[in-house]
Amino acid sequence: MISSRISLSLTFFLVLGATAVQYISSSHPKTNKDGSISIVSKEGKLDTSELDFEELFFEIVHPKEISYTFRIKLAKGFGSVFQKPLENVNLVPTEPFNACGPVFNSDKIKGHVAFSIRGDCSFTTKSVNSENAGASAIIITDNDPLNEMMIDMIGDDTQRIVNIPSVYLPWKDGYMIKNALDKTRLGYAVINLPLNITNSFHKNKRKRAPWTQ
Numbered sequence: 001m002i003s004s005r006i007s008l009s010l011t012f013f014l015v016l017g018a019t020a021v022q023y024i025s026s027s028h029p030k031t032n033k034d035g036s037i038s039i040v041s042k043e044g045k046l047d048t049s050e051l052d053f054e055e056l057f058f059e060i061v062h063p064k065e066i067s068y069t070f071r072i073k074l075a076k077g078f079g080s081v082f083q084k085p086l087e088n089v090n091l092v093p094t095e096p097f098n099a100c101g102p103v104f105n106s107d108k109i110k111g112h113v114a115f116s117i118r119g120d121c122s123f124t125t126k127s128v129n130s131e132n133a134g135a136s137a138i139i140i141t142d143n144d145p146l147n148e149m150m151i152d153m154i155g156d157d158t159q160r161i162v163n164i165p166s167v168y169l170p171w172k173d174g175y176m177i178k179n180a181l182d183k184t185r186l187g188y189a190v191i192n193l194p195l196n197i198t199n200s201f202h203k204n205k206r207k208r209a210p211w212t213q
Contacts, residue, residue: 056072057070057195059193060091061192062189066189067207068207069195070173075166076153078154078155080164085192086113087192089113089191089192090112091188091189092108092109093187094109094130097178098121099129100129101129109135110133111136112136113139115177116139122156122158123154125156128162131163138164141170142170147171150170151168167193172212173209177189
């Protein structure tokens with residue numbers, strides 16, 4: 001028993017010391033004091049990754065003019081974690097964009113990622129409406145040009161269950177993405193969410209949007 005505990009402790013610290021950001025693959029995350037997440041899988045295995053709420057990213061593959069890596073933040077208190085990476089899925093602005101009512105373009109959103117803006121209703125409401133439209137996840141951008149901080153998206157008091165991941169995107173990134181999509185006939189972006197970033201992250205930095213440098 002003592003030997004098993006020592007082995008588990010060594011594994012814990014070795015993984016914790018690795019400078020990697022990995023996908024969340026379990027529905028049982030535990031946030032540690034240092035911001036990392038300890039994950040206990042359904043099989044009872046401990047998996048620790050340095051996935052900080054501040055250090056989650058997604059990338060736009062198309063259109064090329066906004067093909068950059070963007071920093072996002074997972075909601076706290078509602079929504080699910082990413083059970084698997086969403087690769088080459090569409091990021092589709094909801095109609096209406098605030099997603100405070102039924103989403104009319106569910107035919108385009110089903111199986112893809114909804115893109116909405118903060119304001120007029122709770123984050124939970126936007127997430128529920130997007131989930132009802134068939135979204136696999138939702139990215140909610142800020143509506144305040146003066147806010148440059150990564151805020152915590154907190155659920156409301158309705159106790160509604162959100163079964164999809166909900167993430168926050170700063171205003172400037174959201175504004176530039178929405179503006180670019182409005183100018184294209186396509187009307188959506190192709191994205192990978194979340195990114196699996198390893199020690200080579202510095203190589204990906206050149207993909208960060210010029211307005212966030």
